[in-house]
Structures are given as structure tokens and as C-alpha cells.
Amino acid sequence: MSDILRSAFNNISSNVWSSDHNNDSVHSDNPFVGQTIDLKANKLRVERVIAEGGFGFVFRVRDVKTSTVYALKRLIASDNESKKEIESEIQVLTRLQPHKHIMEFISWGKINQNIYLLLCEYCGCGSLQDIKLPVANQQQLNRIVYQTCLAIERMHSIGITHRDLKIENILFDNNGIVKLCDFGSATSDSYLPDLNWTPIQRSLLEDEMCRHTTPMYRPPEILDTYLHLPINTAIDIWAFGCLLYCLKFGRHPFEDSAKLRIINCNYTIPNNSSDSDLIVRIIKSCIKVDPNERMPATDIIGLLEENCVDLNAPCVNPRQTTPTQPTNPVIPSGVPNAPLPQIPGSAQPSFSFSGFTRYIKDTSNKVMQTVQNSIARQDLDMSFLTSRLIVMSYPAEGLESAYRNHIEDVKAFLES
Structure with a gap:
């Protein structure tokens, strides 16, 4: 129970970020807004706050010379541990560049010994949170799955585990293409618990995993190290299966985060779904107790390329310049191959870099509801x-x- 509460409050205080664009006081009261800063080759003017949280802020900034818009994350390292995590995130982002489906990392710098600035691309077409679930447009669903999987393949090819893959961390850039973000929990470490592991070793590992994962997406091997299953990049494949389940059926396979249900892989596919459905087959291949049996990202990509076409096209319509259309995208329902939703030029992105999300109230409510459900079952x-x-x-x-x-x-x- 303590693990669930700790993880939930971590999500609220540090991983769930506010970007309430209607709150003008948030934008105007921050002393950083309006300043001009030099960050290596870029001279940037800070325009507004687009996200905030326990560790810092994310600002929309504009290059004074080119007028290019970026997202600038300002992080405060309050102790050696947080400093190490920030520097680890910088290293991971640097190693992953460049990739079409991973958020572009431009540069970074420091104001002093404790304040870090991370400059990256500004994703103007929102996130998966902005899309109506379940995704009724089959072509759109296939593209999202394929492009996300390409990002996962890139990480795993160099031994990096994301550890916090979820809907909030899948963005769409200005061209409507998937961009994976939030590498604050990423690691290149892997583990293989065995009979020689002490209770202290197991406890330390479980605590670390609770800090860097989201309850509903946790696989069996990190919930019970006595299963003696390998803990590696296959963590992301399990989470990817849970994410696909959400996109396909509009709900999570383990909404209550019940430990026994997850350990026993106790979830159900709706009766009206066919076992021959490609996405259902991928879900079943990802959500398996034994990490060694989960389908690797490379095989998922091959399966999609073999059965689908036009997978590299935009998942949502590219951002336009007309600011007169509604902010939230609307996904046609009940029409499998309907045109993709129009994403307006005035739409503000759900920037989820190192745990930023667009709607702190909505997300916090979801987290607390998960905790309450868990309390009812596990307190x-x-x-x-x-x-x-x-x-x-x-x-x-x-x-x-x-x-x-x-x-x-x-x-x-x-x-x-």
C-alpha cells in the first residue's frame, strides 16, 4: 500500500505537470517570463509557462533571430540525487538523437550549479491525451502504434529502457508525427534477481522501480522480484501492450493496479474483438508474465509493415496557421477509415517532457482515483x-x- 501511495504522490508532485493556459497569473507572475537568455548558439525570449511541477517549469520560448519556437525546461537540482537524475536524462536524450519519433533535443546549459536548462522542440499538435479513446480510425491507430514502436526500437537497440511509457508521454509534433518524450526515468541498467539476492537488495530495487514507473503500467517482474524474472527493456514492451489496450478499447487492462491481477496477467479482451485482429494479437504478445516471451519491438514493426500500408504518414493533421478553429481535436467515431481529425493552429501542446502533462487536474484526478481503487482493494x-x-x-x-x-x-x- 505504501508503494502505491508513494508512487501516486510522486506522479502528482513531480511527474504530473500543469499547463493551464487559461491561468494568466501563472504566466505573468513567473519572473522568468519576458527575459531573454543565451543558451549556446540560441538567443531565446521566454514567452510563457506551458507546464510546471515540483522540480521546475517548462516555458515556450522563441529564438530572437529565427523566430523558431522551442520548449525550454528549467530544472532545479535540490540535492545530489536529483542532480544525477537530471544529468542522466541529458545523457539519454543525447544518445537517442536524432530520431524521427523521439523528441528532438537541441541543447542544454546551466544558470548556476543547481539550475539546468534543457532546450527541445515544441510539439504543437498535442498528445494522445487529446485523442478520443478508443481510437475508431483503424489507419490512425496503426500509424500511432507503428511510429511509437519505432521509437521504442531505437531505445532498445542501444540498451535504454524508458520505464515510464504511457499515453501522456506520446506527443505529436507540428507535422502530426508521433514523438516519444519523458526520459527522466530512463536507464541502461538491467537486473536478474536470483536466490542469492538479499531482502535488502530486493527492497531497494522495488523502491527504485516504484519511483520511476506508473502503477497501472508495471509488469510482474518489478512487482515481485521473487519471481526471479529478468528486469530489462521488456518492461517497456509490457507497458506498450497496456498502452495499445487503452488505444484499442478505451480503458486500461489493469485499471485498479491490483498486484495479483498483474502478476497473474489476469486481464480480459472484450468479447466483440476478434483474435485475428492485428492489434489484439500484438497486445497479447506484449502482455505476458515472462519477459522472455514478450514480442520485441523489431518483430512488432515487421508485423505491422507486413500487414499495413502508409504507416509513416501523420497520425493527426499537421498544425495549421489559422487560429480560428476549436482547440481540441475530434476523432470521428464509428467510422473505421474516416479522415484524420483536424488539429488547429491555435492548439496548445500537451508537453510531457520529463513528466509534463497538459491537464494537471484531470491527470491528478485519474491518479487519485487509481489510488482510491487500490486502497479499497489493498489497504x-x-x-x-x-x-x-x-x-x-x-x-x-x-x-x-x-x-x-x-x-x-x-x-x-x-x-x-
């Missing part, structure tokens, strides 16, 4: 010795249930 005094063996005090009823596990709560948890 019990118990410990997992293995994935199938639990130790807890004897269930109680009446007044004793105030300080002991209530028998109905235990029953509901076990039946879930």
Missing part, C-alpha cells in the same frame, strides 16, 4: 512472501476491524 495489513503466499493477521469483524483487516475487505481482495 490491508499483509505481506507477500511470494506471488501466491500472503501472511497477515486473522480477519476481524465489528469493532476489531478498526485495527485489524476486515473480513469482507479480505474476501473482496482475494476474489479480485
